[in-house]
Amino acid sequence: MCLAIIGKIKEIKGQMAKTDIDGITKKINVSLVDIKVGDPVLIHAGFAIEKISAQEAGEIKNDFNS
Amino acid sequence: MTLTAKQYIHNIEQTAADLGNISIMELCGTHSQTVAQNNLKSLLPKNIKLVSGPGCPICVTDQTEIDLVIELAKYDIPLAIYGDALSLPGSEASLEDLKQQGKHIFTVYSVADALTLQKDWPNIVLFGIGFETTAPMTAWAIQQGLNIFSSHKYFPPAMSALLASEKINIDGFIDPGHVSAIIGTQIFQQFKIPQVISGFEALDMLETIDILLKNIKNQNQTVVNQYKRAVNDQGNLKAQKLLKEVFENRDTNWRGLGMIPKSGMKIKAKYQKNDAEYIYRDLIEKFKKTYQPRPSACRCGKILQGLITPGDCPLFKKICTPENPQGACMVSVEGTCRITYENRQ
């Protein structure tokens, strides 16, 4: 029931942060999370809802045969 | 996730061989989408059935609420709505129809867009749909002075209602990943059923089903968190605090599930100056006096409980299509009927 996408914090200004989402930049509201520049976050409806573990924010391989 | 898809499927097949017919309910509509987009059902053994649950906020919005919001639009109250709600069918028309008739209905991606619109439309009302993942944004926006019509709901009460129903025969739950990111994992312990909180990639769901089937086999009801990269046990405390600050619970009707106690999010009295139900209380009172929801052959309700499939509904495909939805399950991209309609395979 909740589409969310991972983005990386680039710049923080008050409640808002410029976030990089695989090549696009969007300002999102970060008032619900404690983050710093470089953190990956989960974004839903224009807000960061959670910090993602950086280790696991990498590519997820779905290759059936790998 | 340490195994490959092939390895998870192998595990699933092994465990399933020792089980009879098993029904797993994926509660969250976005999980249903992952299942559909990857045709995961085709990979599962025949005795393992995946059933979609009521975790589609659009699908469970009661007819009365939709008609009420449409009534507000008819009185020229400008509305901001998430795109998902545009085609929700009211008894007479949808918000999309009203928009095309010239009513001021704006689709937004976030509450920030609604606040921008407020500069030109000071009395704009956001139609707040969604569970605990989306409600904190609405709560934040109320504190910024945005008017809200709250149709938000708490999700765990729906899980209680499902488990209390004698009609439902489910062996395990796939718990909602992003709701959990907000509310944490502990709250699910009250439900005496094997359950796994899952991420949204196909591989996440395969791992989830692998774990869940093993726990169903062992009758292990411990809540397992497969989505650790996003969900921690406590959840998002700031978001929880915001929800407590702005909302209180009330009994609310869910399409298909009926009245579920303490499941609705009502805006607290201290924010009533931004509560559309308070601001327009006279209009709403007048509306409720003469309102009769139009009876419909739509069987969304039974579908949301996993009791029947879309094919069992007399309207499915014949009258009810994405272009002419008769019920919310066809409107939402996550709706069971919509997913079934768009997947002939």
Add this chain to the structure above:
Amino acid sequence: MKTDNKTIKIEQGSGGAQSAELIAALRNAYHLKNNWTNQNDDAAVYDLGDKKLVFTTDAFIVDPIFFPGGDIGKLAVCGTINDLSVMGAQPIGLSVSLVIEEGFSRTDLQKISESINKISQKTGIPIVTGDTKVIDKGKIDKIEITTSGVGLAHDIISNSGARPGDNIIASGDLGEHTAVILSKRFDYQTDLISDCQPLTTEIQSILPYLHACKDPTRGGMAANLNEIADKSKVKIVLSEKNLPYKKAVTSICNLLGLSIFDLASEGRFIAAVDPDKTDNILAQLKNAKIIGKVETGSGLYLKTSLDTLKEIRPSSGKLIPRIC
């Protein structure tokens, strides 16, 4: 819900199933018997004997009218040039009709005219006729451009020519035009630029190898490949591992809850091609890639990275953001 048949709905202009119904209804009204063929394709064809005359028209309204990689003028001429080109024709002349809102900036009109001229010069296709109207302020949104074009072809590439065994290729990465147009509306920044460009040279260089060809504008790959599959009576299976979309484009779709298969491109083509000549094509067109295969059967499918098959249906056409 009652459907209202008394007024035209916005979905009927979006290129999806409801558009098709409206177009079919309009066609029914024009039933003079004639010798034109391919009237359901991107352009209509008239057999002149030694060659074929190909004729098409298109109307353009876009917001914003200036965007990274182009403007409404470039879009309008490339659109018609490409509709002729995907039929196998060499365009020989274009018309440009402008409906301009009172108060529109003269400088902006100048820029748009220069864009049109630039494409004309680059392709050698002249603007030979046109029309200009100015309309009261508020009666139209800034400017609307309609272009028509004629071309000549030896052999027509019909949308019904795809055969089992063919490869499906894309001439480059898709969806970038839409991704750029949406950026203003949904307030994000991107380095992407519109893919708007004329396709004649690319298509002419591989003409004999093309069995079916479309430019995936309105409705994206979903609508356009479904059309080829329907008309050719074949099944098309795309490979998830080879989908021609940049990461940024996929991100925008994930952010807004849109399907990548619905995004329009304005300077790309997708085609069913001779499997024995695909290597020649890839050598000729450096950015092209194989994205799928044609099989017996029906419908458009995606073979996922899990090796499952998922059907891709054309959408209603409108791109509406979602949060669920």
